[in-house]
Amino acid sequence: MTTQSPATLYAGHLETLSARAATALERGGFDHLVVPSGTLHYQVFDDRDYPYAANPQFKHWVPLVRNPGSWLVVTPGQRPKLVYLQPRDYWHVVPEAPTGYWVEHFDIEVIRTPDEALQHLPRNATRCAILGEPQSALGRYGAFAPNNPQPVIDYLEYHRAYKTSYEIEMMREAQRRAVRGHRAAERAFRAGASEFGIHLAYCQAVGQDANELPYGNIVALNAHGAVLHYTELDRLPPKPVQSFLLDAGASHAGYAADITRTHAMDRGGEFQAFIDAIDAAELAMCDQVRAGVDYRQLHLDAHLALSGVLKDFGIVTCGAEEAVATGLSASFFPHGIGHGLGLQVHDVAGFAASDAGGTIDKPAGHPYLRLTRELAPGMVVTIEPGLYFADMLMEDLQASDNARLVDWDRVEAFRPFGGVRIEDNVVCTDAEPVNLTREAFAAQA
Template identity: 80%
Template sequence: MSTAAAPLYADHLATLQARTATALERVGFDHLVVPSGTAHYQVFDDRDYPYAVNPQFKHWAPLTRNPGSWLVVTPGAKPKLVYLQPRDYWHVVPQAPEGYWVEHFDIVVIRKPEEAMQHLPKNASRCAILGEPESALGKYAAFKPNNPQPVLDHLDYHRAYKTPYEVEMLREATRRGVRAHRAAERAFRAGASEFGIHLAYCQAAGQDANDLPYANIVALNEHGAVLHYTDFDRLPPKPARSFLLDAGASHGGYACDITRTHALDTAGEFQALVDAVDAAQQKMCAQVRDGFDYKQLHLDAHLALAGILKDFGIVTVSPEEALATGVSSAFFPHGIGHGLGLQVHDVAGFAASERGGTIDKPDGHPYLRLTRVLEPGFVVTIEPGLYFIDMLLEDLRAAGRGGSVDWDRVEAFRPYGGIRIEDNVVCTGGEPVNLTREAFAAG
């Protein structure tokens, strides 16, 4: 675990306790109770799906492989952790709790999941219980998650404001992800297949597919035009031209989310297009400022990318016209980014306030995942992209906008698939902190 994060943990916990006290007071509950989650089994089979910890649970402690455990938070008292450490010779049993965070909890170790009942509050009706239905305990499932919306609204809304501890955890995840990105690029340039690149990435990250925060997107050539390409061809294409890698890493329950695009010919026109997107992306990252509307950042990105398309002769209209007529969306069909933290697409991206409500997306931009005004503590991704997607280009022609595009230029770039550059950026009271560029610069 990150040694830099350890001294920041006590303040992080105090922040969570203050948020919880306010949320409970709002609905008149006495306790916050959070199950870590349970194993899920495939239908008609005895195989379980990869376990995914409840994000509300790992917000408090860096525990990600502890199904059947519970957290109890009572304002004015030390948090209680009911820690399942089963007697089991079929599977690896979680180690006894250890680390910088342990002293901040009253910890009770149990051997069977049902033993948690005797350590939870006696009256479930006085508890806000946040979790999945499968976590229910007790006779007739008396103790089951109720997920009160006012509590979720308050806690989720404030999760956008990362504590210094959380920023350090994200920084450590980013270091791991950057190390793996470097290894993946080396594998690409050595002629590896998508599957081989994926394996090189996992090896360098020290994490397998179930440890990573999301499925790796490893796309060579035309596959870069599929936004979530995860098929992993076993043989490399001939010739290999381009490589798009969207892959993250995890650390203590926190995720990084990084994308890079590479051309095999570093002196060719596709590399020049990558360089242009990269330069524009860094300017977008510089817009991550206190008080700046993320919706406007998205629209500004469309104008910048449309300008690049015009400069490269791919579109024939002005950036303003390309945005207004939907031409830019055919080449940049997703949002400029999203919140990042315990989840890759962190919660409450559209929240109007801590009491709920929604901030609408701009008209014509259905895939934007964050519409809030940026504030210090926000951590967001900035991920502009340009793609040559047959389906969207066909739709553009069908809509009567074909004259806005130079189709010969499109054909020249189609074999490369697309470009995406993604960094993880912290909003502060001054200059933004780009965790991704920071890690790449460190070597």
């Protein structure tokens, strides 16, 4: 575990980003990288804005996530410039002046209105790679409208998969926050709280509300755990409460944690044993996060491992190899083994063949895998195997040729519990992987 301060780590991070930006601009034939932080979007036929989300290309450079209307300018050979919007506004809280370990690395220009940014941006917009959303355009005739040149985007997003030491430390802190939430949520579950109540306990422990979390919490009791992205948050608990699946993360300095745990109310029952078996399989999968490993193969290996669990618990009657070959395993494990993680929960360039573009295809018959690249040091990925008893998938399975390979009495016994998913966030290194999630749980045991 690192003992270096964010200030020390940030200097190296900025050096890496500057070198990447210089190469990306050369690839695209531009002189300047210009990145807006993003703007507020208003709801149609209303005067309320949607929750603001910072441009990932912006927060990659500076830990600012609540500053719409600001701009970043990177010119190779010069100090990067931050154009910082600090409006005169008595309706809202005005952002404080920039402070912290990162400000000494930037030339900072404070502006009071969004249009003032034009005074501080390069004069010739045609020489700029401007990365952002269309709404960020500045100027009467659309000057400094994002052009998002593909060669620049391809290069920057491909290399964003390789996290700097600074980024890993920011993600480590996000893990700590999320684990506090998971601990509090389990306590609320065992005390009999509703899904909504568990969600509130989680947010309180993390210190972030729904708009600050990296994604909407999945808080599922009993059979709701079979819905992969269940976000309804019932206000009353079911009777009896038997199981609890929580997929919830946290944010820190623009970086995300993405953790899932499943719990049984009866710690001595068969469903707890089922959870334990999947947990053991998941830990073995995490150990496969090694340099040179094809993530697609890790996904296919996960199907074999989970099929073995189904066989061990008498849910399927065939061997693991047959369960995978026939597609039976996909009825219980219908999603991918995981994805890249960083500034976004589903981080970009998961299918990129190289920093010049191109795509690495998903394995045939596995449409929901979000990462197909070969693992390399610096990559951070999620490992999230799951087995579910989803009504729709079970109905389709029962009507298929694979129905003969299933013990339907065993399926009915597990259906009330919904399903199990275990998810850790793992760093690929030159040696053994670093499991940020297990590290955080152990520290808060």
